[in-house]
């Protein structure tokens with residue numbers, strides 16, 4: 436899992452944050468589009484593949500990331516790559532391609548101008 440540009444001081448190699456924001460005021464939110472299920476699936480897959488832990492990958496919950504119009508949203512650091520996903524197959528691809536192999540999944544990128 437070591438890569439030439441890896442920061443040796445970084446506790447995790449990669450972090451993925453899922454917006455799990457739930458709005459009860461009738462406005463749209465990632466929670467209304469399967470964000471929790473996607474988060475749970477991602478966490479399980481990362482663990483199954485042996486990617487979880489120090490020096491590897493951490494899957495974290497987040498509140499609103501302010502890019503709701505592209506939701507459901509997840510962002511991967513340190514690359515700061517934003518994803519808009521739809522189903523478990525998309526999550527599998529993000530896990531295997533980006534989190535494990537370091538290859539960005541171009542087809543799931545959130546368009547750069549998408550905001551709230």
Ligand code: FES
Pocket residue numbers: 454455456463464465466498499500501502503504506507508
């Ligand atoms: S509700 Fe998910 S980015 Fe705002």
